[in-house]
Amino acid sequence: MNWNTKEQLEDLLCQLVSWDSRTGTEGEVLFPYKLKDEFFKMDHFLNNPELLELHDAGNDRNALSALYKTDKTDKTIVLISHFDTVHTKEFGSKSRLAFSPRELTQRFKEITGDFSKEIQNDISSDEYLFGRGTMDMKIGLALHIHLLEKAVREHWPVNLLVLTVPDEEVDSSGMRAAVKNLDALKKKHNLDVSLFLNSEPSFTQRPGDPNYYIYSGSIGKIMPSALFYGVETHAGEPLRGLNAHYMASFLNQKMEFTDAFSEVEYGEKTPLPVTLKNYDLKEDYSTQTSNHVASLYNVFTMKQNADDIFVKYNHLAKEAMNECQSQYEKICRREDAKPVGEIKTITYEELYDYTLKKIGKEKMDEIINKYINKNDLDDREKSMRIANRMITYCKELVPLTVTLYAPPYYPSVNASEDGLIKDIIQYTQSYLSANHSIEPIEVHYFNGISDLSYVTYDSHDDSWETYKDNTPVWGRTYTVPFKEMQELQAPFINIGPFGKDPHKLTERLHKESAFEITPRLLENIIKEFFVK
Numbered sequence: 001m002n003w004n005t006k007e008q009l010e011d012l013l014c015q016l017v018s019w020d021s022r023t024g025t026e027g028e029v030l031f032p033y034k035l036k037d038e039f040f041k042m043d044h045f046l047n048n049p050e051l052l053e054l055h056d057a058g059n060d061r062n063a064l065s066a067l068y069k070t071d072k073t074d075k076t077i078v079l080i081s082h083f084d085t086v087h088t089k090e091f092g093s094k095s096r097l098a099f100s101p102r103e104l105t106q107r108f109k110e111i112t113g114d115f116s117k118e119i120q121n122d123i124s125s126d127e128y129l130f131g132r133g134t135m136d137m138k139i140g141l142a143l144h145i146h147l148l149e150k151a152v153r154e155h156w157p158v159n160l161l162v163l164t165v166p167d168e169e170v171d172s173s174g175m176r177a178a179v180k181n182l183d184a185l186k187k188k189h190n191l192d193v194s195l196f197l198n199s200e201p202s203f204t205q206r207p208g209d210p211n212y213y214i215y216s217g218s219i220g221k222i223m224p225s226a227l228f229y230g231v232e233t234h235a236g237e238p239l240r241g242l243n244a245h246y247m248a249s250f251l252n253q254k255m256e257f258t259d260a261f262s263e264v265e266y267g268e269k270t271p272l273p274v275t276l277k278n279y280d281l282k283e284d285y286s287t288q289t290s291n292h293v294a295s296l297y298n299v300f301t302m303k304q305n306a307d308d309i310f311v312k313y314n315h316l317a318k319e320a321m322n323e324c325q326s327q328y329e330k331i332c333r334r335e336d337a338k339p340v341g342e343i344k345t346i347t348y349e350e351l352y353d354y355t356l357k358k359i360g361k362e363k364m365d366e367i368i369n370k371y372i373n374k375n376d377l378d379d380r381e382k383s384m385r386i387a388n389r390m391i392t393y394c395k396e397l398v399p400l401t402v403t404l405y406a407p408p409y410y411p412s413v414n415a416s417e418d419g420l421i422k423d424i425i426q427y428t429q430s431y432l433s434a435n436h437s438i439e440p441i442e443v444h445y446f447n448g449i450s451d452l453s454y455v456t457y458d459s460h461d462d463s464w465e466t467y468k469d470n471t472p473v474w475g476r477t478y479t480v481p482f483k484e485m486q487e488l489q490a491p492f493i494n495i496g497p498f499g500k501d502p503h504k505l506t507e508r509l510h511k512e513s514a515f516e517i518t519p520r521l522l523e524n525i526i527k528e529f530f531v532k
Helices: 006-018 026-039 043-047 089-099 101-110 117-125 134-154 173-189 244-255 306-335 348-359 361-372 379-392 419-436 464-469 482-487 511-530
Strands: 052-056 062-068 075-082 128-130 159-165 192-198 213-215 220-222 224-229 274-280 292-301 344-347 400-405 441-443 492-494 508-510
Touching (some): 006 101, 006 134, 006 511, 026 052, 052 173, 062 134, 062 173, 075 173, 101 117, 101 128, 117 128, 128 511, 134 159, 134 508, 134 511, 192 511, 213 492, 224 244, 224 306, 224 379, 244 274, 244 292, 244 306, 292 306, 292 379, 306 344, 306 464, 344 348, 348 361, 348 379, 379 400, 419 492, 419 511, 508 511
Parallel strands (some): 075 159, 075 192, 213 441, 344 400
Antiparallel strands (some): 052 062, 062 159, 128 508, 220 292, 224 400, 274 292
16 A cells, blocks of 8 residues: 555655645646646556546636545535645745655754744654645645555445645635536535534634644634725815725724624633735825725634625614714814715615616626736736726716625534544543544534535525626626535544644644644544444
């Protein structure tokens, strides 16, 4: 066997990490092809190449599926991972070593004084392997490859489908594309998906947290956003206009740290909202005030859907603009100036309908397509530019605030009450406690955001229509496969190894957890619940 012992697993991980696959780079494009060649080391795929498939994820990227198929059952476990990693700018002169875990770990031993006491202890303990992607999350992929090889060798009476995807770290385009292909794979190979198993690592809940966590759900993330369109003027005559930055400041303050969206489930609480980006659409410097400013807000969810969030968000936006108007008029009275107008607040859907009636479908499509085809803009920038251009045809609405959604959207998911998941969690806790003196803690909503958000969706929830109607790039450069997700109603769980500091210079993986404890745990779970 190629990937069975702890030494072989470590070698495999180091090989996967050495294939630099930072999101948006050529390495991310090439990774699945290299991995496909690696799978061909197994006779199983040499003899059945049709069980190894690439799935288009856009921008020349591909997801990869590898299937072990038995004739004894249709029951299938889908093993989910992502192979992209975040960038390595923080490594500076050591950026080359970011993808060489053993060399980087050795280098850190030579400069331990540069780090905190906790990190120094981890370096000197020789219990950790450092490097970009060691923890998040190429170890998950390595573990899944190990399980598939073992299933082939031992002829397990359950199907395993390894599904590894690009672009989890930015927009999850890989998983969103893979979900669309899952239905075809199910029909093609007659698969009955019984479990989605993700192996994102155990994330610390606070600095210095020593606990090991398993996850029966994943937190949701959505980005209500706004375009503020004011009235431009010369900086020498500020009250002859209304600065869009001034307008934005009211909603930014209203959204930052608000508890309006807070949820508590299973004793867990959503993090408070923050402004992820606030920027001026005016590209040049001049003494003209800006008339168009954009803000993007991060909101985490548990039970709330896109409709729930948008209703609350629009209430806050109107409240903020009323406060802005009141303060602005007060200043105008003080300075004996006439206000330039009253701020209106409308949704993108309302702006679209208003503009469509005014300029017609052909002109509207021309506006949208102009920005959709700009490859130098991401989906968030495209969204703002589209709304901004519409307003230029409707200046009678100015000053104006347009509320909208910007990608990405990660729906929250939770399987804590599923019978199988409850049994797996209980088994995991008993196994780790008895064999390794580890007391796993169940977290009901994985706080790191994950591709599990796309493996299911409430079949009775149509709130995604609100999201679709208020996302300018919907159906063009961004979609969420809600209908396909509604058809995937299998339970899911996240069990992975212990690590620390994802997305940081000191990202590291606990070797015993990764190469000894977790492989045996995952194998035992599959055999306990699917191989009897």
